[in-house]
Amino acid sequence: MNNDLSLLGEFGIIDLFRSHARRANPWVTVGIGDDCAVMDMDGQRSLLVTTDMLLEDVHFRRSWARPRQLGWKSAAVNISDIAAMGGTPSGAFLGIGIPTDMKMDDLTGFRRGLDDCLRRYGVDLLGGDTVASTNGLAVSITLIGTAPSQDVVRRSGAMPGQRVFVAGTLGASAAGLFLLEGNECPGGLDADSRQELIRAHLEPRPLVDLGRTLAERHLATAMIDLSDGLLSDLGHLCDESRVGAVIKATALPICEPTRILADSLGLDPLEWAISGGEDYGLVFCTAPEDEAPVTAVGRDLDIPISAIGWTTGEESVIRLSVNHSMSAVSRKGWDHFAKTGRGEPDEPVP
Amino acid sequence: MNNDLSLLGEFGIIDLFRSHARRANPWVTVGIGDDCAVMDMDGQRSLLVTTDMLLEDVHFRRSWARPRQLGWKSAAVNISDIAAMGGTPSGAFLGIGIPTDMKMDDLTGFRRGLDDCLRRYGVDLLGGDTVASTNGLAVSITLIGTAPSQDVVRRSGAMPGQRVFVAGTLGASAAGLFLLEGNECPGGLDADSRQELIRAHLEPRPLVDLGRTLAERHLATAMIDLSDGLLSDLGHLCDESRVGAVIKATALPICEPTRILADSLGLDPLEWAISGGEDYGLVFCTAPEDEAPVTAVGRDLDIPISAIGWTTGEESVIRLSVNHSMSAVSRKGWDHFAKTGRGEPDEPVP
Numbered sequence: 001m002n003n004d005l006s007l008l009g010e011f012g013i014i015d016l017f018r019s020h021a022r023r024a025n026p027w028v029t030v031g032i033g034d035d036c037a038v039m040d041m042d043g044q045r046s047l048l049v050t051t052d053m054l055l056e057d058v059h060f061r062r063s064w065a066r067p068r069q070l071g072w073k074s075a076a077v078n079i080s081d082i083a084a085m086g087g088t089p090s091g092a093f094l095g096i097g098i099p100t101d102m103k104m105d106d107l108t109g110f111r112r113g114l115d116d117c118l119r120r121y122g123v124d125l126l127g128g129d130t131v132a133s134t135n136g137l138a139v140s141i142t143l144i145g146t147a148p149s150q151d152v153v154r155r156s157g158a159m160p161g162q163r164v165f166v167a168g169t170l171g172a173s174a175a176g177l178f179l180l181e182g183n184e185c186p187g188g189l190d191a192d193s194r195q196e197l198i199r200a201h202l203e204p205r206p207l208v209d210l211g212r213t214l215a216e217r218h219l220a221t222a223m224i225d226l227s228d229g230l231l232s233d234l235g236h237l238c239d240e241s242r243v244g245a246v247i248k249a250t251a252l253p254i255c256e257p258t259r260i261l262a263d264s265l266g267l268d269p270l271e272w273a274i275s276g277g278e279d280y281g282l283v284f285c286t287a288p289e290d291e292a293p294v295t296a297v298g299r300d301l302d303i304p305i306s307a308i309g310w311t312t313g314e315e316s317v318i319r320l321s322v323n324h325s326m327s328a329v330s331r332k333g334w335d336h337f338a339k340t341g342r343g344e345p346d347e348p349v350p
Numbered sequence: 351m352n353n354d355l356s357l358l359g360e361f362g363i364i365d366l367f368r369s370h371a372r373r374a375n376p377w378v379t380v381g382i383g384d385d386c387a388v389m390d391m392d393g394q395r396s397l398l399v400t401t402d403m404l405l406e407d408v409h410f411r412r413s414w415a416r417p418r419q420l421g422w423k424s425a426a427v428n429i430s431d432i433a434a435m436g437g438t439p440s441g442a443f444l445g446i447g448i449p450t451d452m453k454m455d456d457l458t459g460f461r462r463g464l465d466d467c468l469r470r471y472g473v474d475l476l477g478g479d480t481v482a483s484t485n486g487l488a489v490s491i492t493l494i495g496t497a498p499s500q501d502v503v504r505r506s507g508a509m510p511g512q513r514v515f516v517a518g519t520l521g522a523s524a525a526g527l528f529l530l531e532g533n534e535c536p537g538g539l540d541a542d543s544r545q546e547l548i549r550a551h552l553e554p555r556p557l558v559d560l561g562r563t564l565a566e567r568h569l570a571t572a573m574i575d576l577s578d579g580l581l582s583d584l585g586h587l588c589d590e591s592r593v594g595a596v597i598k599a600t601a602l603p604i605c606e607p608t609r610i611l612a613d614s615l616g617l618d619p620l621e622w623a624i625s626g627g628e629d630y631g632l633v634f635c636t637a638p639e640d641e642a643p644v645t646a647v648g649r650d651l652d653i654p655i656s657a658i659g660w661t662t663g664e665e666s667v668i669r670l671s672v673n674h675s676m677s678a679v680s681r682k683g684w685d686h687f688a689k690t691g692r693g694e695p696d697e698p699v700p
Binding site: 003004005006008010013014016017020021022023024025027028031032036037039041042043047049050051052053054055056057058059090091093094095096097098100102103104105107108111115118119122124125126127128129130131132133134135136138140142144 | 355356360367373377387393399401406407409441446448452455465476478479485490
């Protein structure tokens with residue numbers, strides 16, 4: 001057997017753990033394989049639990065982000081997972097490996113950003129573990145939340161012939177990362193737009209109210225948050241729902257400054273939009289008769305909601321329609337272990 | 351303000367987070383400051399949640415431990431926190447930062463050890479986050495468990511004049527670490543004893559059945575697990591209960607191989623026993639009339655339980671009685687951020 005982990009990739013590693021994971025406790029409704037695990041609390045309410053790890057020089061650089069922004073983002077990425085199941089986040093647990101050379105001011109800044117985000121979303125910090133790190137800042141946050149059991153939205157509920165929606169815009173975070181990496185914009189992007197992109201990357205705003213509203217009104221048959229990239233995340237939803245999807249490139253809500261930046265560089269903004277990741281909006285599917293109510297919810301909450309395509313019976317295949325030609329695409333978004341890093345669309349499948 | 355974090359120390363950093371932590375959600379019974387956070391599930395059962403982070407070269411060295419042992423220990427240290435509140439562990443969430451040069455066999459070994467421990471204690475792996483690490487292996491596990499609400503044992507319930515018990519032995523893990531660090535034993539310790547000490551450090555056995563039995567029978571007024579060291583952990587219990595404690599050196603259940611190793615080196619085994627940490631037994635307090643039932647529980651479960659002293663009204667002061675002389679001692683166990691590392695007993699207080 002080849003002993004090289006990079007061949008397995010992030011999702012192969014998850015499968016390694018998932019395939020051996022035991023499910024013996026009867027209170028568990030959903031285990032590995034969704035945005036959160038779900039457990040029954042009292043026959044009516046469910047407990048949602050999710051965890052994310054952020055490591056220095058992998059997920060962030062301390063030189064790019066103020067400590068306060070790191071604190072905010074550490075909480076936000078987890079809150080987004082609760083949002084994706086229609087839950088209400090309520091408690092946070094912080095594991096933090098603090099570099100021995102970290103300054104008090106920076107730790108205080110991190111704490112403030114974390115608190116800002118937790119308060120904004122009604123979450124209490126309930127526990128954690130504080131350790132010294134000889135190898136950079138390491139942050140691991142576990143978020144717990146609740147939802148009425150009948151409202152929990154899983155990745156697995158979509159059926160062929162349903163609408164696929166994106167809530168929020170696409171590509172801002174990836175373009176912001178591109179700027180943070182020190183790449184220059186050859187003109188065309190004003191300071192506000194530049195800031196908008198960078199803030200999208202550093203201070204994401206999870207769509208908790210939207211997720212909960214869709215869940216309460218039973219408007220989403222399946223939902224996932226946009227963390228790895230549209231193709232990757234929609235791919236997970238399709239896998240779990242055993243459906244495929246067709247998405248229309250022209251319907252994608254690409255963030256305007258992202259479009260401008262890409263144009264000025266001669267790049268295709270589509271790439272950032274479908275593979276960029278970390279936008280922390282939501283992708284969800286809706287029965288045809290619920291399209292109008294979904295649009296109304298977006299209007300009420302002032303969140304852009306875009307119909308980007310539909311589900312198909314072609315299990316786990318995502319087809320992208322660009323300029324009237326349709327091709328199956330790789331669902332790779334950001335794969336932490338793949339040697340190529342970000343995925344590229346495959347060649348068209350005949 | 352001095353900007354040096356090491357002056358703050360681990361518990362100062364925890365206080366920094368704790369002092370600002372909000373407690374707005376009414377379902378929370380216990381937040382930061384106990385072995386687990388506690389939340390009400392249905393008016394009768396409580397949810398217990400705890401998290402621990404283990405970092406390479408801080409908490410372990412890959413050259414000292416087989417991956418399977420790391421997997422075991424990562425789960426065990428969290429399960430021990432559930433045990434300390436009298437709960438039953440049920441679900442685990444794994445955040446893992448995997449070094450890019452880690453081999454598949456090692457990851458598989460880690461997974462096996464984790465699974466072995468989780469199965470042994472009836473815990474399901476329910477979720478996690480798998481990321482690449484450029485800076486060594488990072489493991490963060492969150493454990494959830496449950497307990498009947500009326501049985502949950504906190505750190506804060508001890509009263510003056512109660513017995514202090516230790517379940518399990520003391521000093522084996524610290525002596526094992528000493529051997530793992532490459533120190534030699536100048537004779538006197540056979541291979542089995544050597545293995546016993548090293549296994550105590552690498553494969554701790556949390557006392558879940560004991561914790562649960564004490565809780566069910568309401569025999570412990572306050573409890574904490576032995577992670578940082580007896581003085582430090584008992585110190586936390588005293589702080590939260592607003593009591594002091596007197597402990598008798600001769601009553602401490604020092605592990606026999608630890609005693610032999612210390613003797614052969616001309617060291618005092620007491621140091622390992624009171625400040626060594628990572629024994630993962632339990633310390634608890636008991637009303638005087640419950641001493642006999644506690645001893646019976648230990649006998650039934652075949653776990654050594656030792657009466658090591660009693661609680662006093664001298665808030666947060668721990669006195670150690672050695673050779674008929676009594677002195678107040680520093681409660682420092684392992685402090686990750688303190689420049690001195692392990693605490694030394696203070697000078698006698700007049």
